[in-house]
Amino acid sequence: MPSNSKLSSSRSDGDGGRNALVWCGTIICTMITLAIIIAGIVAFVGYLVIHPRVPYVSVVYAHLDRIQIDHYESALEIQVTIVIRANNGNHMAHADFSDSIYTLSFDRKDIAQLVAPYFEVSKNSSVDFNYVAQASAMPLGPEQAEDMEAGLQKDLITLNLEGGARVRWRVGRLGSFKFSCRLDCRLQFHASNLSYVPSSCTSKAK
Incomplete structure (x- = not known):
């Protein structure tokens, strides 16, 4: 027991x-x-x-400064002015932009690369970059030469702009946010007066 x-x-x-x-x-x-x-x-x-807002980039102005094609050499001479704006809609946070690289091309033929160094955008503000892209005696393939000639006859030249930037911003105690701003746009110009046909070209979500 x-x-x-x-x-x-x-x-x-x-x-x-x-x-x-x-x-x-x-x-x-x-x-x-x-x-x-x-x-x-x-x-x-x-x-x-x-209420943090994602910073974004957009094309706010463009102009076809000069365009000329050498039919004998199938070569293109062109100059384009493009203004890209970096927007920061946060009223309580600065935004840092880096690796800003954009490529301007015609019919898969690169014209120029637009690059900006690291920069900051103050809270609830924006920064404009005025790019001048130019190419002298740029050789064109048979199809590209035909497309350019067709654009001149239609009075409508179409260029492609692709690229983007990395952006980082800190929102109070919520922490640091990172985001990639991407542009993939068609820029159109009238060949007769070199004017830009306004269109939406932005990385902002629609």
């Missing part, structure tokens, strides 16, 4: 220890869950208050 009493007491102590560990684990998990929920609520409220 005494031996049975000791065995029962030993089992009771073991069960009590396991129960204590289970309760401790439950309490810790509950506290972690509550902390995650509270952090999510704080982040959501902070987002509603600060």
Whole structure:
């Protein structure tokens, strides 16, 4: 009988220890869950208050300064002015733009590469970059020469602008955000007066 009493007491102590560990684990998990929920609520409220906006880039102006084609050499001489604007709509955060590289081309033939160094855009502000892209005696293939001639006859020259920039901005205690601004646009010009045909060319989500 005494031996049975000791065995029962030993089992009771073991069960009590396991129960204590289970309760401790439950309490810790509950506290972690509550902390995650509270952090999510704080982040959501902070987002509603600060309402961060993704910076973006866009073409705000362009002009075909000069265009001439040498029919004997199938070579193109062209100069284009393009103004690209970096926009930061955040009223509480600066934005950093880097790796700003854009390629201007005609019918898959590169005309020029437009590059900007690292720069900052103040909160709720914008910065314009005036690019002058030019190519002298740029050789054209037979199809490209035909497409250029057709564009001149239709009085509508179409160029392609592709590229983008990396942007980073910090929004209060919500942390730092990184995003890539991409442009993939068709820029059209009247060959008769070299004017730009306005169109939407932006990395902003529509």
